[in-house]
Every structure is written in structure tokens, then in C-alpha cells.
Amino acid sequence: MPSPREASQSLQEKLNETLEAVNKTITRLLPETDLPEARLFDAMRYGTLNGGKRMRPFMVMQSAKIFNVDMKRARRAAAAVELVHCYSLIHDDLPAMDNADMRRGKPSTHKKFDDATAILAGDALLALAFEILSDPETHEDPRVRCELVKELALAAGGQGLCGGQMLDLLGEKEEFDLGTISRLQRMKTGRLMTFACEAGAILGKAGEPQRKALCNFAQDLGHAFQVTDDILDVEGEVIHLGKPTKKDDKAGKSTFVSAMGKEQAKARAEMLVQQAIRHLHIFQGDRAETLKELAMYVLKRRA
Numbered sequence: 001m002p003s004p005r006e007a008s009q010s011l012q013e014k015l016n017e018t019l020e021a022v023n024k025t026i027t028r029l030l031p032e033t034d035l036p037e038a039r040l041f042d043a044m045r046y047g048t049l050n051g052g053k054r055m056r057p058f059m060v061m062q063s064a065k066i067f068n069v070d071m072k073r074a075r076r077a078a079a080a081v082e083l084v085h086c087y088s089l090i091h092d093d094l095p096a097m098d099n100a101d102m103r104r105g106k107p108s109t110h111k112k113f114d115d116a117t118a119i120l121a122g123d124a125l126l127a128l129a130f131e132i133l134s135d136p137e138t139h140e141d142p143r144v145r146c147e148l149v150k151e152l153a154l155a156a157g158g159q160g161l162c163g164g165q166m167l168d169l170l171g172e173k174e175e176f177d178l179g180t181i182s183r184l185q186r187m188k189t190g191r192l193m194t195f196a197c198e199a200g201a202i203l204g205k206a207g208e209p210q211r212k213a214l215c216n217f218a219q220d221l222g223h224a225f226q227v228t229d230d231i232l233d234v235e236g237e238v239i240h241l242g243k244p245t246k247k248d249d250k251a252g253k254s255t256f257v258s259a260m261g262k263e264q265a266k267a268r269a270e271m272l273v274q275q276a277i278r279h280l281h282i283f284q285g286d287r288a289e290t291l292k293e294l295a296m297y298v299l300k301r302r303a
């Protein structure tokens with residue numbers, strides 16, 4: 001059950017609290033060093049502590065709370081997910097991929113450092129995420145740690161982020177139908193969010209129905225998040241997004257907006273958010289209330 005303090009906090013206050021806690025954990029995991037290779041660690045810190053909403057860590061923390069998981073453990077899993085997310089953004093911005101000069105309102109990591117350092121920083125962040133999950137500090141039960149590692153590997157690899165990114169790059173050269181766009185986005189955006197919610201259930205040794213409900217919630221929410229991302233690319237403001245807009249159109253990418261139009265895309269996002277919330281009805285009382293609030297926030301977000 002949420003504590004009385006949590007119950008009186010707004011979603012924004014809760015998001016800020018997670019943001020600060022995760023930043024502290026990441027800072028501790030990436031201490032400054034005067035080793036000759038310090039530049040690599042500087043780039044890793046830059047690419048992770050340069051802003052961001054910390055939505056995926058919030059999903060880990062909130063799903064873990066449902067099962068009364070120790071918050072120190074949840075913070076470690078939350079940091080691991082964010083490191084993988086940040087690695088993907090650093091690599092996505094490289095000239096060979098999206099070629100983006102700005103990320104989170106600041107020069108992207110390869111612009112601040114250089115391409116080779118950005119590639120290494122991304123690789124090292126991905127490795128660090130698995131190091132964190134496999135450490136007994138994350139959970140004393142090795143089966144729990146193995147499951148976290150396996151599920152994150154699935155989310156990050158060919159069936160998840162990397163596979164989705166491959167489709168995304170191919171989508172610059174060929175027009176995709178709605179089914180392929182949905183699959184691409186499920187892999188590129190949805191899969192890591194699904195892991196974020198599933199991680200809380202794994203840490204809490206939740207039963208299969210609860211775990212499945214959280215996965216289904218995250219899948220629909222991830223889908224809605226991507227639809228709103230496509231809408232923001234068309235009508236968002238650079239000042240809020242921290243990156244240029246109308247990039248998808250310029251790159252000739254097939255998006256939900258290009259495939260179905262802005263109004264239908266908005267209706268689809270709303271439908272997906274309602275569907276996501278329905279999956280949480282399995283949790284009694286207000287146990288999943290904050291996750292429901294998060295789902296509504298995705299519809300209203302400006303960044």
C-alpha cells in the first residue's frame with residue numbers, strides 16, 4: 001500500500017523523487033577517476049546524468065512497490081534499466097544512426113566527446129547494467145538475479161532494442177505498413193519499458209498473473225508512449241523536447257502519424273492508455289494507483 005506521504009504527493013513530486021534517487025545511484029556507480037582512461041567514464045557520466053525524465057526507473061520503482069520490494073534493491077534495477085536506455089540514446093545519436101547533435105537540450109555525447117568515445121561509453125554502460133543486476137546487492141537469490149539478467153538481455157538484443165533499431169534504420173528507405181511500424185516500436189521502445197515493469201515483479205517474486213498484468217500494462221503504455229512521441233515530433237516544441245522536431249518526416253520515416261494521421265494517432269494513444277490501465281485492475285485497492293497516473297501523464301506529456 002502507498003504510505004500516507006506518497007498518497008498525498010503529486011505524480012510530478014514522485015517523478016522528481018525517483019529522478020533524484022536514480023541520479024544518486026548512477027553517480028555512485030560511476031565515480032570520478034583519475035585513471036588514464038578517465039575520458040571513458042566522463043563520457044558515461046555525461047551520457048547518463050545529462051537530464052532525462054527517468055520514466056523507466058520510475059516504472060521499476062513503482063512496480064517494485066506493489067510487492068513491497070526493498071527500495072535499495074529496486075533502485076539498483078532502476079539504474080540498470082536507465083543505463084541501457086542511455087546507452088541506446090548515445091548510440092542512436094551517432095552519425096551512423098540518427099546523426100543527432102542535441103539530446104536532452106545539450107550536445108549529444110559524440111558531439112561533446114567524439115564518435116569513438118561515445119561508442120565505447122555506450123558499450124560500457126550496457127555492460128555495467130548487467131554487472132549491477134548480477135551483483136548479490138541487487139538480490140540475494142541467484143535465481144532472481146539470473147532472471148533479471150535474462151529478461152534485460154532479451155529486451156536489449158535482437159528481439160528488442162537492437163532489432164527495433166535495425167527496422168527503424170530500414171524504415172528510412174522503405175515504407176512500412178501499420179503492422180510493421182507497431183512491431184518496430186514494440187521492439188525499440190516498448191520492450192525496455194516492459195522489462196522495467198517486469199523487473200519489479202521479478203524482484204518481488206510475484207505470481208504469474210501479476211507479472212503478466214504488469215507486462216501487458218507496460219506493453220500498451222510503451223505503444224502509447226511511442227505514438228505520443230511521433231505526435232510530439234510533429235507538434236512538440238524544441239524548448240520542451242531538448243531536440244529538433246519534425247526529424248521523422250525529414251528522414252522519410254514511417255511513423256504512426258504518417259501512417260494514420262495526427263487525429264487518429266491521438267485517438268489511438270488514448271485507447272492504448274485506457275487499455276493499459278485496465279490491465280492493472282488485478283491489483284487491489286490503490287496499490288497500482290501511481291502506475292495508472294503515469295499512464296495518464298504519457299498522454300499529456302510535452303517532453
Ligand code: GRG
Pocket residue numbers: 051052053054055085087088089091092097104161162165188189226229303
Ligand atoms: C542504438 C540499440 C540502439 C537503440 C536505439 C531508444 C532508441 C533505440 C532510440 C531513441 C530514439 C527515439 C526518439 C526513440 C523513441 C522513443 C524514445 C525511446 C524516446 C526517448 O525516451 P524518453 O522520452 O527520453 O524517455 P528521456 O530523455 O526522458 O530519457
